[in-house]
């Protein structure tokens with residue numbers, strides 16, 4: 001009986017190790033100069049990438065992890081704090097418990113509520129040992145003495161206690177529970193997507209109070225920041241990534257582009273600072289999970305009226321003159337050079353903000369991800385007026401069998417204004 005127990009324990013440990021990156025073998029006795037076990041520090045360094053902590057905690061041109069990044073929310077500006085091990089302005093005095101409480105419960109070392117723009121509603125799933133590894137890594141950083149900036153929020157949100165009410169409505173602390181019906185690989189993917197990756201924070205619609213929708217609304221696409229839209233990650237063939245293969249998803253997350261789409265906007269930081277550093281097994285696990293999400297995502301396909309013929313005609317002329325040289329007459333693009341617009345989920349999104357942004361501002365993959373040819377999508381802000389952009393966007397969203405709700409000139413003009 002005992003042997004059987006021991007064997008079961010051994011195998012559950014082994015399988016656990018395979019989906020949490022945190023399993024350090026007891027023989028790993030090498031020490032980092034900070035006196036933390038080297039393997040733990042290295043695991044932490046990797047997980048900090050998986051959680052994309054840099055995008056929010058490192059100011060462009062600033063010291064790593066010293067905070068001060070202004071994060072715009074519909075409720076005001078929140079500045080990210082200093083998470084270097086400085087004893088007075090950073091988290092140098094925090095214990096492992098304090099740190100875990102932040103990740104798991106969304107509370108700081110004094111028990112005060114943190115605002116949910118810090119993705120604790122997702123990080124709550126992070127295991128205690130992975131949380132310890134991150135803390136061990138952060139402890140090895142050079143302490144930066146830099147005071148946190150005060151937030152610019154509207155009352156009553158200045159009262160942190162208001163977050164308690166929000167938590168009561170929308171937040172349940174929880175641990176990641178592997179689903180035995182699925183493979184280890186799928187479970188590892190679920191842990192990364194729903195925990196560290198907080199992919200759903202952008203790719204899910206939010207309610208008035210900024211909480212992401214649950215159930216079958218998860219991953220059906222959502223608005224991000226100032227006029228961007230993160231497409232559905234569901235298996236819908238037109239709006240989601242239903243026609244992307246596992247290797248295609250992996251390539252997008254590793255390099256920022258594949259034969260179906262090229263990234264732009266807020267996804268750029270995600271790939272630059274996070275996913276391109278993930279191991280191939282982890283990227284494959286993410287892709288396998290995304291292709292086999294547990295519940296059917298309910299993608300509401302808005303009934304759309306086709307653009308009238310005159311609009312389509314105007315759009316077609318603009319397209320042939322300005323775009324067809326690269327994206328081809330039939331919208332098929334050129335593999336490795338120009339993404340296809342025909343059949344593209346990025347083009348047919350429910351809300352058109354990202355497409356409009358790309359046509360107005362242009363887009364390119366930042367180095368070192370840029371294609372060998374290094375050809376970028378040019379900006380049309382100077383060349384086309386709001387009406388023309390509306391026409392050409394309505395055309396690409398409804399030509400060649402594409403189908404998407406009509407774009408209004410007001411939306412284009414609002415996005416153009418936001419760029420100034």
Ligand code: HEC
Pocket residue numbers: 047048051052053054055056057071078079080081082083090091099102108109113114115116117118119134
């Ligand atoms: C989407 C942006 C975002 C990401 C990604 C993010 N954070 Fe934060 N984090 C914040 C903001 C904003 C706050 C401050 C919230 C507040 O003031 O209530 C914060 C607070 C914290 C705190 C509390 C510090 C204190 O002084 O109270 C810790 C610890 C922390 N983050 C660690 C991390 C780690 C580790 C990661 C990556 C695994 C991470 N964060 C990823 C935005 C982010």
Ligand code: HEC
Pocket residue numbers: 193197198199200201202203224228229230231232233239240241249252253261262263264265266267270275286345346354
């Ligand atoms: C900060 C917000 C944000 C986060 C976090 C985020 N994404 Fe995205 N994502 C976007 C936006 C915006 C786009 C649209 C980019 C475009 O079309 O050029 C996008 C595009 C994508 C696409 C391409 C979809 C298509 O149809 O073209 C995939 C796949 C994707 N994201 C996967 C992920 C995964 C996996 C994660 C988590 C590891 C993640 N994203 C996290 C904002 C985000």
Ligand code: HEC
Pocket residue numbers: 257260261262263264319322323324325326327337338339341344346347355358359363364365375376377378380392393396
């Ligand atoms: C000089 C070549 C060129 C021209 C001309 C051009 N594009 Fe692009 N386009 C690109 C490239 C390259 C990309 C990929 C950008 C990146 O890497 O982020 C792109 C990306 C896009 C995307 C985003 C696709 C995705 O998968 O996220 C859209 C939408 C788009 N172009 C529409 C247009 C429209 C509409 C026009 C004409 C008004 C146009 N393009 C003209 C080269 C071009």
